[in-house]
Amino acid sequence: MNLTRQPVITILTRLGGAYTNHGTRTIVSGEGFFVQTTSNSSPQLIFNESAKTVTQNAGLNLFMTTSSSMASLDNGTVAPHLRLQLAKDSINTDDIYIGFDAAASSKYVLNEDAPNKSGNGGIHLSSISSDNVALAINKLPLPKQIQLTIRLKVNARADGVYELNMTGIVGIPPLFEIWLMDAYQHDSLDMRQNKTYAFNIALADTNSFGPDRFSLVIRQDPVLGMHLLSFTAAKSSDGAEVAWTIENEQNYTNFTVERSTDNGATFDVLGGFASSALGTYSFLDKTPAATANIYRLKLEDLNGCITYSAIVTLIYGSGDSTIANNISVYPNPVSHVINLAINQNNVSKLSTQTAGATASFAKTPANPAQSYSIKIINVTGSVVTKATSTQNTWQTNVGNLAPGTYIIQVINNSNNTIVGKSTFVKM
Numbered sequence: 001m002n003l004t005r006q007p008v009i010t011i012l013t014r015l016g017g018a019y020t021n022h023g024t025r026t027i028v029s030g031e032g033f034f035v036q037t038t039s040n041s042s043p044q045l046i047f048n049e050s051a052k053t054v055t056q057n058a059g060l061n062l063f064m065t066t067s068s069s070m071a072s073l074d075n076g077t078v079a080p081h082l083r084l085q086l087a088k089d090s091i092n093t094d095d096i097y098i099g100f101d102a103a104a105s106s107k108y109v110l111n112e113d114a115p116n117k118s119g120n121g122g123i124h125l126s127s128i129s130s131d132n133v134a135l136a137i138n139k140l141p142l143p144k145q146i147q148l149t150i151r152l153k154v155n156a157r158a159d160g161v162y163e164l165n166m167t168g169i170v171g172i173p174p175l176f177e178i179w180l181m182d183a184y185q186h187d188s189l190d191m192r193q194n195k196t197y198a199f200n201i202a203l204a205d206t207n208s209f210g211p212d213r214f215s216l217v218i219r220q221d222p223v224l225g226m227h228l229l230s231f232t233a234a235k236s237s238d239g240a241e242v243a244w245t246i247e248n249e250q251n252y253t254n255f256t257v258e259r260s261t262d263n264g265a266t267f268d269v270l271g272g273f274a275s276s277a278l279g280t281y282s283f284l285d286k287t288p289a290a291t292a293n294i295y296r297l298k299l300e301d302l303n304g305c306i307t308y309s310a311i312v313t314l315i316y317g318s319g320d321s322t323i324a325n326n327i328s329v330y331p332n333p334v335s336h337v338i339n340l341a342i343n344q345n346n347v348s349k350l351s352t353q354t355a356g357a358t359a360s361f362a363k364t365p366a367n368p369a370q371s372y373s374i375k376i377i378n379v380t381g382s383v384v385t386k387a388t389s390t391q392n393t394w395q396t397n398v399g400n401l402a403p404g405t406y407i408i409q410v411i412n413n414s415n416n417t418i419v420g421k422s423t424f425v426k427m
């Protein structure tokens with residue numbers, strides 16, 4: 001048996017174990033292996049009797065194991081990874097493992113990665129860490145908004161036609177594109193769609209092999225990013241039922257349902273959970289307040305980016321409360337022109353908190369010099385309309401505003417106190 005034709009099997013036991021070239025963590029009869037010492041002072045390799053196993057791991061070829069194992073996380077799920085193979089024919093092959101772990105480093109880390117030990121085989125394949133170490137097992141984080149480029153090193157002892165094959169892809173979300181880039185031929189291949197790339201090696205041309213010809217580019221496809229399709233809220237016998245539909249969320253999006261009971265000035269967290277690739281989700285608010293309940297959905301994607309849904313409003317009890325706020329807003333909901341009326345009988349005496357003290361003042365209803373500042377504010381706190389009025393009534397066209405819930409606020413300009421605040425829904 002010509003041992004130089006056999007690929008090197010690499011085994012790493014961290015995170016449940018990762019293997020190359022169909023290896024297992026069991027060394028079978030006739031199988032050679034490398035040992036990397038952690039100390040240069042009297043290194044030893046000791047096998048105890050308890051390390052033996054009677055499990056048969058060898059196939060018909062005594063020098064080649066036949067099972068293929070995948071690294072598992074502590075919770076039993078398979079760690080996201082892919083396998084690449086360099087092949088001359090069915091016998092001359094070499095395999096590498098590239099795994100993805102958010103806690104991993106792009107640099108070489110002992111017991112996280114495994115260096116490539118090429119042996120005497122006819123072909124060799126490895127990936128290159130960010131600190132330029134050739135690896136048989138390479139663990140690193142999946143990319144966020146900036147693409148990840150992994151250099152590949154290919155070597156062979158003879159001229160000829162070779163293939164780079166993606167022999168396995170497990171647990172990597174469809175969001176990620178995987179491209180093989182050939183700098184020598186100025187070519188590229190989408191390896192999710194085409195698993196095999198054939199190419200020539202000419203030993204006389206050093207650009208046709210080595211560490212600078214091939215690279216693997218992994219990047220997010222914006223088209224497959226998370227998209228919120230709808231967000232609704234409805235009254236039910238058990239409370240307020242909030243529901244939403246979403247696409248491409250997979251299992252890496254976090255949802256948080258928030259509620260405001262002060263006309264959108266502040267929002268409180270009601271609850272949340274991680275997505276599970278269902279596409280449709282709901283949340284029950286069992287204790288809606290006896291006022292206008294404004295709901296919104298906070299979404300955090302794989303990149304840590306946070307977005308918010310449009311808001312929806314459910315009014316319970318005396319939630320309108322415009323009389324208590326000294327102003328009336330109508331019609332509500334509104335499509336075009338909205339009217340504001342200041343209820344002077346309720347504004348005869350107001351108070352405000354300034355510099356830690358309470359100041360009171362009396363307002364003369366018929367004071368012709370009285371003026372009011374009027375603001376329309378969206379749920380993010382941005383002022384979308386500003387106006388000043390000396391009258392007790394005011395109107396404006398809100399037809400140009402985006403649909404949603406808005407706050408309308410009236411301030412007494414003589415003493416900078418809030419006369420009233422209310423919400424309206426723009427249809």
